[in-house]
Amino acid sequence: xxxxxxxxxxxxxxxxAVKGVSFDVNQGEIVTxxxxxxxxxxxxxxxxxxxxxxxxxxxxFMDKKISGTAPHxxxxxxxxxxxxxxxxxxxMTVEENLEMGAFTAPSASVEESKEQVFQRFPRLKERRKQxxxxxxxxxxxxxxxxxxxxSKPSLMMLDEPSMGLAPILVEQVFDIIRELHEAGTTILxxxxxxxxxxxxxxxxxxxxxxxxxxxxxxRELAESESVRKAYLGG
Amino acid sequence: MIVxxxxxxxxxxxxxxxxxxxGYSMVYGIILLLNFAHGDIIMVGGYIALLIIxxxxxxxxxxxxxxxxxxxxxxxxxxxxxxxxxxxxRISLLITAIGVSYxxxxxxxxxxxADPRVFPNTAVIPSVTYxxxxxxxxxxxxxxxxxxVVSMAALTLLVQKTKMGKAMRAVSEDMGAAQMxxxxxxxxITFTFAVGAALAGIGAILYCCRYPQVKPTTGYLxxxxxxxxxxxxxxxxxxxxxxxxxxxxxxEVVVTALGYSTWTDAVVFAILIVVLLVKPTGFMxxxxxxKV
Numbered sequence: 375x376x377x378x379x380x381x382x383x384x385x386x387x388x389x390x391a392v393k394g395v396s397f398d399v400n401q402g403e404i405v406t407x408x409x410x411x412x413x414x415x416x417x418x419x420x421x422x423x424x425x426x427x428x429x430x431x432x433x434x435f436m437d438k439k440i441s442g443t444a445p446h447x448x449x450x451x452x453x454x455x456x457x458x459x460x461x462x463x464x465x466m467t468v469e470e471n472l473e474m475g476a477f478t479a480p481s482a483s484v485e486e487s488k489e490q491v492f493q494r495f496p497r498l499k500e501r502r503k504q505x506x507x508x509x510x511x512x513x514x515x516x517x518x519x520x521x522x523x524x525s526k527p528s529l530m531m532l533d534e535p536s537m538g539l540a541p542i543l544v545e546q547v548f549d550i551i552r553e554l555h556e557a558g559t560t561i562l563x564x565x566x567x568x569x570x571x572x573x574x575x576x577x578x579x580x581x582x583x584x585x586x587x588x589x590x591x592x593r594e595l596a597e598s599e600s601v602r603k604a605y606l607g608g
Numbered sequence: 609m610i611v612x613x614x615x616x617x618x619x620x621x622x623x624x625x626x627x628x629x630x631g632y633s634m635v636y637g638i639i640l641l642l643n644f645a646h647g648d649i650i651m652v653g654g655y656i657a658l659l660i661i662x663x664x665x666x667x668x669x670x671x672x673x674x675x676x677x678x679x680x681x682x683x684x685x686x687x688x689x690x691x692x693x694x695x696x697x698r699i700s701l702l703i704t705a706i707g708v709s710y711x712x713x714x715x716x717x718x719x720x721x722a723d724p725r726v727f728p729n730t731a732v733i734p735s736v737t738y739x740x741x742x743x744x745x746x747x748x749x750x751x752x753x754x755x756x757v758v759s760m761a762a763l764t765l766l767v768q769k770t771k772m773g774k775a776m777r778a779v780s781e782d783m784g785a786a787q788m789x790x791x792x793x794x795x796x797i798t799f800t801f802a803v804g805a806a807l808a809g810i811g812a813i814l815y816c817c818r819y820p821q822v823k824p825t826t827g828y829l830x831x832x833x834x835x836x837x838x839x840x841x842x843x844x845x846x847x848x849x850x851x852x853x854x855x856x857x858x859x860e861v862v863v864t865a866l867g868y869s870t871w872t873d874a875v876v877f878a879i880l881i882v883v884l885l886v887k888p889t890g891f892m893x894x895x896x897x898x899k900v
Contacts, residue, residue: 423788449790461785463778473771474778478790481771525790 376401376436376560377422377453377529383430384414384421391417393584394431399529404551404561406571406592408605409581415564416458418581419531422562423455424448435529450478454527458534458564460518464507468498471506471517475524484524491520494550512543519550530554531562536570548574568605572596580605609742614865615858620749620818622857623756627811628834629841629849630763631804637780637844638800639694641701645685645708647831649805651716653678653812654822658727667732675809682805683798691794709831716824729820732813752814759810760850763803767846776800780844829873833860836880842893851891 377399384392392414399405407415420426422433424445433441440448454475463471472491476484492499495516501509506517515535522530532551536544548570555561555574565571572578575592580601588595595601628650635643656677660670689708693701729735729748736747767773778786779796787793815830816822833856841852859879860872868875883890 425784425787444792445787446790446792449788455788457785457788461782461788463781463785465781466774466777470774470777473774474786474789474791477771477775521789 375399375434376403377562378434379418379422379431380434381431382418382421382428382433384417384426384428386417391584392421392428395581395584395586396431397579397586397589399560399562401528401560402555402558403576404555404563404574404592406563406565406575406578407581408565408568408571408578408595410605411566412583413581414584415581416533419455419457419533419562419564422448422531423453446478449525452526452528454522454525454530456518456522456530456532456535458537460514462506462509462514462517462521464505466506467503468506468509468517469502471521472498472524475521478525487524487526491523494523494553495520511538512540512546515539515543515547516550519547519554523554527559529560529562531564533564534566535563536565536567544570568601569596572601610865613743614861616743616745616749618858618861619854620752620857621861622837622854623753624811624815624818624853625834625837625857626850626853627756627759627807627814628830629837629853630760630846631808632835632838633841633843633845633849634776634800634804636838637846638776638797639690639701640698641690641705642835642843643804644702644705644831644835645712646804646808647827647829647834648709648712648716649678649682649808649827650812650815650830651822651824651827652681652712653809654727654816654826655716655720655725657732657813657816658725658822661728661731667728671732671813674813675806678805678809678812679802682801682808686798686801691797709828713824713828720824722824724821724823727816727820727822729817733817748817752818755810755814759807763807763846766803772796772799833873833876836876839880840883840890842890845890845892848890848892 375398379395379397382392382395395418407418409415417426421428424443428441432439435451435453440451463474472488473484476487479487497513498517498520506514509517535547539547544567551561551563552574563571563575572592572595578590578592578595579586580588580595588598588601631646632643635641653674657670657674660673661667685708689704690701693704733748733751738745767776775791775796778789778791779793783793834853837852837856838849840855841848856876856879859875863872863875
């Protein structure tokens with residue numbers, strides 16, 4: 375088991391956002407958490423990457439407890455987080471954004487990782503000296519993913535990577551996720567676009583107001599009556 | 609000729625303000641704190657240099673010790689007073705900063721007395737004045753301008769080119785995203801305080817060489833003026849702080865030269881009021897619009 379979340383409880387002040395959630399991600403899988411806005415999906419990812427501290431339960435990565443560990447140490451362990459809304463550093467150049475992604479990596483390896491990212495995202499290479507704020511939405515999503523790849527993660531968590539993108543760009547983003555997966559990265563994907571997410575996921579969990587209401591393989595859930603009604607538009 | 613002479617005087621004073629304003633602006637940029645204790649760090653730096661030189665030790669040692677003392681003090685303040693309030697409302701941080709400021713002033717008064725002490729400025733920079741084409745330029749002016757230019761160039765390089773400098777910019781733009789990159793934000797914030805304090809230490813020596821006395825409240829007005837400079841330049845912006853400092857220095861000297869020397873402080877704060885009314889983001893401050 376690569377990532378194991380056990381009976382996780384997270385609060386925002388008095389609000390109980392995640393209520394006893396448990397799930398696993400095995401090495402080499404694409405696992406997706408789907409659910410409506412406010413179901414607690416992003417909160418779970420932020421707790422895994424250490425930005426939020428759980429009130430109860432724990433998060434294990436590679437059989438070691440990581441809940442309570444500082445976020446920068448969790449990155450060093452091999453978890454990269456592509457946040458909701460991309461959150462690239464808009465005032466820094468494309469290249470500097472990538473360097474920030476490699477913050478925990480030995481500096482000798484940074485140039486090589488940069489070249490690998492440029493190979494995957496040629497548009498970023500063209501715009502390497504531009505400030506990231508001048509990129510289009512699609513390019514910014516590429517940068518956010520490229521930046522996360524710079525730390526050579528074994529587990530990549532993506533939070534709503536399709537948000538705000540035109541359908542053709544959504545296809546591209548999912549193609550890239552598939553490629554990364556084929557190259558050996560384990561993926562934990564959070565999406566509101568349930569159809570796309572279920573189409574590439576090995577396994578999926580449905581989250582409703584802080585609790586897991588359903589789980590199964592991507593195909594099982596895509597065919598399930600209740601999921602179709604609630605998330606796939608009938 | 610008189611204009612040029614006053615301009616040089618203004619740039620000398622202004623570059624000291626700029627060095628101090630940088631500390632305000634950098635700390636604001638990274639944790640949105642107006643660190644009103646920053647001015648008092650200058651006072652402590654002044655006393656450290658004064659006491660060491662008075663003890664007959666080399667002025668060079670005094671300068672190094674003063675800068676080092678400012679750095680250590682700023683890091684201690686950050687750890688003891690500001691870090692525990694990292695997730696508290698910003699107003700709590702601001703009030704704490706004011707409290708730290710009064711604390712430093714009163715401790716200094718308790719230990720060293722309230723009377724001003726004469727700063728041995730000629731021990732640091734000999735009192736020599738050159739006449740260049742009708743302009744009187746003191747060695748203090750030359751050293752001040754040179755040190756300020758070198759410090760600011762070094763700061764720019766640090767922030768633009770080094771890994772730590774880039775981390776500072778990343779944390780100042782989005783602390784959460786910076787954490788997701790694996791940046792240790794506590795270390796980055798402490799480093800920012802240290803850099804600001806080093807510049808303040810340098811500023812302290814240069815200021816005391818121009819106005820050779822130190823008292824417990826030395827940092828009070830000086831700190832406020834540097835704060836005005838930071839706001840004028842656009843708080844959070846490093847080139848803005850440099851420009852704002854120079855502008856305030858020149859404005860003060862011009863007002864004095866016109867014969868209204870008792871009005872200099874009033875003019876500085878009038879500038880603050882006008883900036884806040886007309887262009888609150890200053891010369892180079894980030895616009896409030898965010899790309900969605």
